[in-house]
Amino acid sequence: MPDTGQTALLDRAGLDALVAALTADGRTVVGPTVRDGAVVLAELDGADALPWGWGTELEAGRYRLVRRDDGAAFAHTSGPQSWKSFLHPQREKLWDVDRDAAGELTVCPARNEPPSYAFLGVRPCDLRAIAIQDRVLAGGHFRDDGYAERRSGAFLIAAECTEPGATCFCVSMGSGPAAEAGFDLALTELIDTGGHRFLVRAGSAEGARILDRVPSEKGDTTTSDAARSAVDAARDRMGRAMPPMDxxxxxxxxxxxxxxxxxxxxxxxxxxxxxxxxxxxxxxxxxxxxxxxxxxxxxxxxxxxxxxxxxxxxxxxxxxxxxxxxxxxxxxxxxxxxxxxxxxxxxxxxxxxxxxxxxxxxxxxxxxxxxxxxx
Amino acid sequence: MIATSTPRMGQALPAVHRERLMPLARHVNFSSGTRLFEEGGHADRFWIVRTGTVALDMHVPGRRPVVIENLGFGELVGWSWMFAPYVWQLGAEAATPVRALEFDAATVRQLCETDAVLGQEVGLWVGKVLAHRLLAARMRLLDLYAPHGSGLPR
Amino acid sequence: MSTVPVPYRVIDRWDETRDTITLRLDPVGEPLAPFAPGRFAMVYAFGVGEIPVSVSSIPTDGGVAHTIRAVGAVSEALCRKRVGDAVGLRGPFGTGWQLETARGQDLVVVAGGIGLAPLRPLIRRVVADPRAYGRVNVLVGARTPADLVSRVEIRRWATAYTGVTVDHPGAYWRGEIGLVTRLLDGAQFDPGQATAFVCGPEPMIRATARDLVHRGVAADRVRVSLERNMRCATGHCGHCQLGPVLLCRDGPVIGFDRAEPLMRTREL
Incomplete structure (x- = not known):
């Protein structure tokens, strides 16, 4: 998907309007929220359900939620779930078979109308993960129809990484912390003297169309530069790395x-x-x-x-x-x-x-x- | 790796040694059902099959002999003549009409003693035959074609 | 391709051996795409499950046959099917033997045990078109004479050489006794111009393929059919991985040049 170059600035209310616009389009909006001592992925009623002011403290075999003073919504790192829980669910019915009195079999593919998802807050690493599952489940000679249907209808809102965790190593896998492609919209959260706001880039025509319906300010180069440097700074703060080799x-x-x-x-x-x-x-x-x-x-x-x-x-x-x-x-x-x-x-x-x-x-x-x- | 193909004398021995052995051979014919030797008998000769099939078997009281392996064209019949006390370990029977080259064991052993290089070549050849038959026997011992393949479940 | 099983009916059924049967199946409605020798179907037993089974016959009048040995819940259920019963089929899957790449070559077909079943449609195709190939050799190994699949048909195939050997001869066996590789001594082929097709238990495949390569057949011309756990057959379930190979997609037939290092690694 090409970056359309269109950028905008949203505040918290703007983010809420974005969720409302997607919901109004009949989409099920899924994003991070705090539950059971972790940031989990769940259906969101509005932007209020995001983990405002929560961060995470990670180590090998360890995960803790920690309070943050800055009130950031996307300062947490990967939780126990990923988007595959929605695109490639844990359990899925493949088909029903009925056998009649004569012993004849009637086989019906199990096809429910898939929800039209909007994923809010997809990390660049997870964007890459979705692209990888696309290739595995929908890019080969045979297609996983259930996956392909859910996937083709999904609207992806990336959230670039500015707070990498101690177990993160996306830089050495070439998959983050910036969102470069594969999204409809990409957010970069900024909290500085300019206030708490989200720089939004449209990555698809559908993304641009939705963005037009949300009250926003026009993006400026100062904010864009601030967002770039926040993401660049994250690049140097990866907790871990793979050896630089093949x-x-x-x-x-x-x-x-x-x-x-x-x-x-x-x-x-x-x-x-x-x-x-x-x-x-x-x-x-x-x-x-x-x-x-x-x-x-x-x-x-x-x-x-x-x-x-x-x-x-x-x-x-x-x-x-x-x-x-x-x-x-x-x-x-x-x-x-x-x-x-x-x-x-x-x-x-x-x-x-x-x-x-x-x-x-x-x-x-x-x-x-x-x-x-x-x- | 031990080649799984059958080691034949013609290929296993250098021509110069083959030519020293061949004059010692006698052409023999066995009609089907002829016993070549019996378990426990004195191993005083060996054969190389030219045509037909020789069955190696073992005697089980009250039952017909259990055939363990068939030997065909080019294959060595009998190796107990190489090793003291020169006693057959199995029985052998012509399963079909058989034409073979027969060698007198004592003469060959004597030739091997007087010509150490030839002796080593003959020893290597018989060793290859034994290794090949051991591998084949081990593979069959696996009972690979059994319903769950071979071996115990983990 | 249908993603769900397509109903087929058992129109004939016969015992191959004590624990192995063949089901001749005809489509109830629309048939699956035609099978090629070496390809396989996921065969579905209602209420029990699915297993991958290579096609063992491709009748010219349509339909398909599968030879099944009762070794697990699904295969036992399939072996209990009678004429008139329904099963489901998905497929065809896999690479197949790719017989077309062996035209003009001498052929060495080596089967161990029930491994003859996936080779049977290949042999039938070859003997029906003898001018397309060089000398044809069929080598079969079995546990006992009673465990021989297609025992009568084997003798009818017009080949340059047909050999059958058993591990345990029993009372009335007049044929060869010993490992299947011993039959290679009788086979007629030019190793530099030969293609081999090998199917059977993995140790038998390894021993046979190694022997063929030792005799001068190029490793990539020794095609072996391998087996692993399989769930979906469409490359999505991950079960049939053998190192880099997805056997449902890249196999089950692969060249020995690829298979050899994979078979040598324990628990791969």
Whole structure:
């Protein structure tokens, strides 16, 4: 999507008007909000539901909400969910089958009218994650129709990163902190002597159309420059980094590395990293029958390559050891993803580090693998 | 890697040694069902199959002999003649009419002793045959075509 | 392509061996796109689930046949199907054997156990069009004579060489005994001008492919059919990954040049 070059300035009321305009268009607006001690993604009634004045404090295996004095709405980092919860939901019905008295089968694809989503506050790393899932689920020979329908109707409002967290490493994955493409609107939050406001750029015709309906001031170069420098400053404050090298080649050449034994001794194979990862897409299927025995449903639900049954092949799992399952996850993410889908599978959001119960740090593991490869 | 293809004498031995061995060979014919040797017997000769099939078997009381492997064109029948106490470990029977080259074990062993280089080549050849048969036997031991493949579930 | 199973009816069913059957299926309504040898379908048993099964016959009068061994819940349910019963099919999926790339070449077809089923449509196509290929060799290994799939048909195929060998001969077996690779000694092919198609248990594939390469067949001309857990068959579920390969999309047939390092890595 081209950057249309159109910019505007919104205040808090303007942001609320933006949510109202999208809702009036029949869209379900989803964005960050505080719930259960975390910033989660949920349907928003208005801009008031955003996490105003909340920040997050992160470390490997640690996530805490902290109060901020500046009242910022987008000063938090990635929470436990990502937008895949909406575009590629945890459970989805694939089809219904009825068997009549003669034993004939009638199969109907399960197609509900998908909600028309507007995502407010999509981080640049998550924009990249959506683009990656687009390629996996809708860009190949076969298309995941459910995903494609939800995705094509979704309106994306990016929020550029000015407050990276301690587990963030988007810069070394080339996916942030600036939003460059793939959005309808992009916000940059500014809190300075000029007040608390949001610089808005339109990235699509639809974005520009919506922006026209929202009361706003015209963007000026001073504000644009301030926004640029805030995002540039974030670039230098990443909590973590991948080693500056060809990660695809490194992981591709490391199937027998000793480091896998080291990480396997710590990994619980719980699969948290795959659940929180915004690009992990794996699913399994379930057959559900009703009591009559003449109606069956096929369901798809998220699966994890850390699950022992994931690789089950008549007789047992191909990947039985924790070593092989961690290796599969990390090698897929950084190396074989390129072979399969022509891009990396990692966007540097840091969720897998934050939400690992034992604090395994993907950047630390990759740095150790790089070290081992050098020695 | 041990080549999985059958090591034949013609390919395994250098021509110069093959030419020293061949004059010792005798052309023999076995009609189908002829026993070449029995388990426990004195291993005083060996054969190289030219045509037909020789079945290696083992005697089980009250049952017909269990056939373990078939040997065909170019293959060595018998290796117990190489190693003391020169006793057959299995039985062998012509499963079809068989034409073969028969060698007297003592003569070949003597030739191997007097010509150390030839002796080493013959030893290597028989070693390759044994390694090949061991690998094939191990593969079959896996029972790969069983319903769940081979091995115990994890 | 339909994303949901298309109803097919069992119009014939026969036992291949003690635990393996073949279902001959005809579409109830619109058929799926035509199958090519080596491609597969997701076969759906109502109320139980789906499994990937290679096509084992492509009848000229339409429809399709699948040979299934009862080893799990879905395959057992499918093996219980009788003539007149309904199943669902999605497909065709996968790369197939790509027989067209072997025209003019000597062919070495090596099957282990039920691995003959996915090769059967390929062999039938080859023997029906002998002038398109060089010498055709069919090598079959099985556990016992009773475990041989297509036992009668094997003998009818007009080939340069057909060999059958078993691990355990039983009482009345007059044929070869031993590993399937021993049959390669009898096969007639010019290694520099040959294409091989290999299907069976993975250790058998490895041993056979290695032997063929040792005899001089180019590794990328040794096509092997591999198997992994599979859920969607459309490249979206992630289950069938074998390193860089998505077997439902890039396989199940791949060249041994690609497969060899992947098969050598444990638990990949």
């Amino acid at each position: 990660l695809r080649a490194l992981l591709g050449a490391s199937p027998e590395a000793e480091r896998w034994d080291d990480v396997a001794a710590r990994c619980l194979t719980c699969g948290n990293c795959t659940m929180v990862c915004p690009t992990c897409f794996c699913t399994t299927t379930e057959e559900v029958t009703d009591l009559t025995g003449d109606h069956a449903e096929r369901w798809q639900r998220w699966d994890s390559c850390f699950d022992l049954d994931f690789s089950y092949l008549h007789g047992g799992p191909v990947r039985a050891s924790a070593r092989s399952r961690y290796r599969q996850w990390l090698t897929h993410k950084l190396s074989t993803w390129h072979d399969q889908f022509d891009s990396t599978g990692c966007v540097g959001c840091g969720r897998c580090i934050t939400w690992c119960p034992v604090g395994i740090d993907i950047t630390e593991e990759v740095n150790a693998l790089a070290e081992e490869a050098r020695s």
